[in-house]
Amino acid sequence: MDDNKIFKYILGHATREEKEEFLNWIDESDDNKQYYKKIRKVWDMSLITADYVDNPYESDFEIIRKRTIGKNKHESFKHRKLQHTLETIGKIAAVAIVAVLLSYFYFSTSMERNPVSYNTIEIPVGNQAKITLPDGSVAWLNSGTTLKYPEQFTGKDRTVQLNGEGWFDITKNKEKPFIVKTPLHSIRVLGTTFNVYAYEESNHFETTLFDGSIILNNNEKDILKMKPGQQAIYDKTTQKMTVYNNKEIKNASSWISGYNSFYKTPFNQMLERLGQYYNKEIIIKRPEIATYECTGKFKVSDSLEHILDVVKTTKPFKYEINEHQIIIY
Secondary structure, three states: OOHHHHHHHHHOOOOHHHHHHHHHHHHHOHHHHHHHHHHHHHHHOOOOOOOOOOOOOOOOOHHHHHHHHOOOOOOOOOOOOOOHHHHHHOOOOOOOOOHHHHHHHHHHHHHHHOOOOEEEEEOOOOOOEEEEOOOOOEEEEOOOOEEEEEOOOOOOOEEEEEEEEEEEEOOOOOOOOEEEEOOOOEEEEOOOEEEEEEOOOOOEEEEEEEEOOEEEEEOOEEEEEEOOOEEEEEEOOOOEEEEEEOOOHHHHHHHHHOEEEEEEEEHHHHHHHHHHHHOOEEEEOOHHHHHOEEEEEEEOOOOHHHHHHHHHOOOOOOEEEOOOEEEEO
């Protein structure tokens, strides 16, 4: 059966004839049932939507931003076009699916024919996705992130490899700690909720703990045990780790709700995050600009130009944007 018809059935948009055709197809064989279950699993691993929430604080330029974009708090989150079979159902879907998840379905199918040890999820730039790991733990993956994990967690621990940004809600298992390996540090967990920002090309590493306890590890050596409400930021240039207590930690996971939020964030770190999301190289011509502190909250659907124009109302700088770069001067 054509995949489009299966997705129409899942969405509830199938005609009576299409429903009958689908149900007859399901009853034909166990293989058809298994195929449907796999597609349904991919659908459940759907792209997040921008569910707008109340603003927890008013930034120094939030009022200006409201004037700029208006009072409509329910503006639709604009997703990029989906590829392959999902393109044809994009107009009828209320929630979009990251193209990579469809690839994951076909990858999983091929794994059954040729068993392999690991799954690799790659999130396209400008997209985000939620996945459930073999132990029931949940991971939200941000734009440009890669996550590698085993089909099953066997052995003494549960190890995954992350390059990018992820928010994790880990299933508790005292006998089998959960370990997130990043290009710089590793994070050891027993059961907790935390966010980690660890792009290989980034100038800093950042992890924020919401609940439970985690231990940062570097070269097999424990370097920091964190408590809920703490945020640790490691600067690759200075090689210094700074730990913040009772910071606005909810900002670290705001991207899950469709926002990029900042609270007294150094401008260079803010630009780095924006550059990562919009796939642009950051060039700062004047060093003093990097130390500006910025506080604000923007929808992930806001254009890069709009965000920089709003920040410019309170910070003295100019900018240029070309195909590959953001130049600040």
